[in-house]
Amino acid sequence: MATASPERGISRDWFFTKGGTCRPGRVVIRHRLGRGTRCAVLALLCLAVFAPSAAQSAEPTWLVGTGTGVTAARALHGERIAPGIRVIRGTAASARRLSRMPGVRFVERNRRYSASSITAPSDPLYGRQWALRSTRVRAAWLATLGDGVPVAVLDSGLDLSNPDLAGNVWTNPDEIAGNGVDDDGNGFIDDVHGADTVGQDGDPSDGLGHGTAVASVIGARGDNGFGLSGMAWDASLMPVKVLHDQGWGTTGTLIAGLRYALDEGARIVNMSVNGPEQSQALAEAIAQAEARGVLVVTSAGNDGKNRDRVASYPASERSRTVITVASATRRGGLARGSAFGRASVDIAAPGDDVITSDLGGRFTRRAGTSFAAAYVTGAAALLAAAHPEASGSRLRAALVASARRGGRVDAQIAGGQLDAAAALRRLGRLRPR
Ligand SMILES: [Ca+2]
Ligand SMILES: [Ca+2]
Numbered sequence: 001m002a003t004a005s006p007e008r009g010i011s012r013d014w015f016f017t018k019g020g021t022c023r024p025g026r027v028v029i030r031h032r033l034g035r036g037t038r039c040a041v042l043a044l045l046c047l048a049v050f051a052p053s054a055a056q057s058a059e060p061t062w063l064v065g066t067g068t069g070v071t072a073a074r075a076l077h078g079e080r081i082a083p084g085i086r087v088i089r090g091t092a093a094s095a096r097r098l099s100r101m102p103g104v105r106f107v108e109r110n111r112r113y114s115a116s117s118i119t120a121p122s123d124p125l126y127g128r129q130w131a132l133r134s135t136r137v138r139a140a141w142l143a144t145l146g147d148g149v150p151v152a153v154l155d156s157g158l159d160l161s162n163p164d165l166a167g168n169v170w171t172n173p174d175e176i177a178g179n180g181v182d183d184d185g186n187g188f189i190d191d192v193h194g195a196d197t198v199g200q201d202g203d204p205s206d207g208l209g210h211g212t213a214v215a216s217v218i219g220a221r222g223d224n225g226f227g228l229s230g231m232a233w234d235a236s237l238m239p240v241k242v243l244h245d246q247g248w249g250t251t252g253t254l255i256a257g258l259r260y261a262l263d264e265g266a267r268i269v270n271m272s273v274n275g276p277e278q279s280q281a282l283a284e285a286i287a288q289a290e291a292r293g294v295l296v297v298t299s300a301g302n303d304g305k306n307r308d309r310v311a312s313y314p315a316s317e318r319s320r321t322v323i324t325v326a327s328a329t330r331r332g333g334l335a336r337g338s339a340f341g342r343a344s345v346d347i348a349a350p351g352d353d354v355i356t357s358d359l360g361g362r363f364t365r366r367a368g369t370s371f372a373a374a375y376v377t378g379a380a381a382l383l384a385a386a387h388p389e390a391s392g393s394r395l396r397a398a399l400v401a402s403a404r405r406g407g408r409v410d411a412q413i414a415g416g417q418l419d420a421a422a423a424l425r426r427l428g429r430l431r432p433r
């Protein structure tokens, strides 16, 4: 473009020369104007774009593509980030003006991009959690982390002091702690963080560890530099103790627990329990869950039986809101001891060599369909967070339809293996949060 005119000691690109002749709010003219008109106009524009108010405000930034040789954009200061590309700050109007300047090839908004994969969380055990890779949950985390979705864990309770869980424990907004009164009239005194239908009290503390382990798979705090990563880092875990510390409960403790979960607004209920008898009362409680749009996730059982022939409850409940989960190994086969059934088992999820939180802040490797169910529950919490309107039966349908096929487990169950990212996509969108 412009060339210097040395014989006159004047350059047309006077304000392009080194030495910072143009700064926000300040134009220093080091040379006499030669062909002054354009220069004067450009100088004014330079001031307009880089007035201190604009430079220091939270205005959008723009990418300016400049031509070869001397260009006006060079005058506009900004930051040179690549040959022929500068970043400047300014309003849309100043960007439009700039785009008309000589030597400017384009001006476009410096747009925000999101990482297309979340960086590995800081939890020290993350690298050993093969299940998180198998379930493709990292891609799902781009869309949601669970966002406070209430998830009831009907089990042996929960270690409320566990540092990886404490931050995600549900709080009953209608109950005043420690006053010895059932403030919300739900039948449990001081049930601030869940309830105990075995001891019939408001303290769901876990004396067994099973419930704490299941809860950690669902919703241990992720990326907190401690322990492991749950599936849904921001889910709200509602512990309901329906099992004695010896690991068993009754139809009565189960249905009381389910009713508590429904009354307190759980959207998903994890029931990693199995019993041999069909129960009218349990079937009615599950029908109630379906009517309220609540998903019930159950373990297929660890007896190695074909569930199509040998029933187990609630796994064998025929309901569109119950999803029954078999346990898969790292290699995608059915885990040893896992029940199966092409008609009665919906999906498989990691349930072998699973790292879980235990009592006293310890960690334990566990196996069984209890933990497979917990992975599905965690994925369901992510779905429910991204799609608050979706009913339990819709969540179930999305999880089953999106399950990954091609593994050895396919021939033994109705669906394939849990794929959290595919399930989110199936429900509508896998969008950045
Ligand atoms: Ca209460
Ligand atoms: Ca109270």
Ligand SMILES: [Ca+2]
Residues within 6 Å of the ligand: 196, 199, 201, 202, 203, 204, 205, 241
């Ligand atoms: Ca208790």
Ligand SMILES: [Ca+2]
Residues within 6 Å of the ligand: 123, 164, 220, 221, 222, 223, 224, 225, 226, 227, 228, 229, 230
């Ligand atoms: Ca953690």
